[in-house]
Amino acid sequence: MKEINFILSGYSETGEDIVLARASEKDGATRLGGVRHGENPSFCCLLGGTVYAVSELPDRAAVTAYALRDGALLPLRRIELPGKRGLCHLAAIGGVLYGSCYESGHYFALDAQLSHVLWEYLPAGTPRGHWAAEICGALLLADLGNDRLYRFALSGGLASGAPEQLPFPVGSGPRQPIALPGGGCAVVCELDGQVRFFRGDGSLLASLPASRLPGPNAPGGACLLGDTLFVGNRGPDTVSAFSLAPGGPVRAGEWKTGSWPRGLAAFADDGFLLTACSRDSSVWLSRWDGETLAVRAVLPLPQASCVLPL
Secondary structure, three states, rough: OOOEEEEEEEEEOOOOOEEEEEEEEEEHHHHHEEOOOOOOOOOOOEOOOEEEEEEEEOOEEEEEEEEEEEEEEEEEEEEEEEOOOOOOEEEOOOEEEEEEEEOOOEEEEEEEOOOOEEEEOOOOOOOEEEEEEEOOEEEEEEEOOOEEEHHHEEEOEEEEEEEEEEEOOOOOOEEEEEEEOOEEEEEEEEEOOOEEOOOOOOOOEEEEEEOOOOOOOOOOOOEEEEEEEEEEOOOOEEEEEEEEEOOOOEEEEEEEEOEEEEEEEOOOOOOEEEEEEEEOOEEEEEEEEOOOOOEEEEOOOOOEEEEEEE
16 A cells, blocks of 8 residues: 655644654554644645645635745745634635635635635625635635535636525534535534535435434534544534435445544545544544444644644
8 A cells, every 4th residue: 555645733832833744554653744833823724835824814804825845844925814813714716726714704815826815705694704715616715603505606717606595404513515426515513413415406305313322413624535424423422424325325434533533634545534633633544445434543733723634
């Protein structure tokens, strides 16, 4: 099995808070190097070989670009974003960076050079911007505070026109939409602990509890590994798997992980799942064989929140 490389990031305490690491089935996970960002790089994304990291701060927001050279992360450029607060997510869509601000509720788009804001949107009400994704050729934005998704047409990589508003049950808190193979999407809902599955035409296929364990659950990140959807459960501290069968999603299992699994990422070719667990400051490397999720290694990282495959 080949080696895999990935970036880990977390909320800043002391020391390096964006880390480059490598893993293999034989050797487990190894930390290669890192950098001190210092402003809560809770999420990173990749565009054109450049790593972009957020600064998730309660009173402001910024994005910093890093080059990957000879196993090191080198800062390239940075943009401050006046009026925006709590930047918690970045997505590279069509050569453009889309950001979501949990505290101020803003969504926005940046060019890859971080020279200026290309587009922005601030919903009415009590928005809690959390996620942007391209699904079925459109831009979907998750608003955890207003219990809805916004769907924008895309033109030249940029959101265009007014959004179609897709309401969810009051108090459900949609957190992350994720495109499914063959069309449709799943939406992880943080506040009511459900994962909602939708057909390609937008109709609801199924709504399933993210965890089968008793007690409160605030589901965090989700990712696909082949035809299996994995969801991190914050509260039960587990990872659940749902098989995407032709007739609808089927629960495939649930396994313990570190405390408060916030970010998940998968390497489909190798069957690896990485889980960033913020409350015990660890990243878990597990192997999925189609039936069982087996832990292979655990890497320390203060308040781990994001895993970015390279």
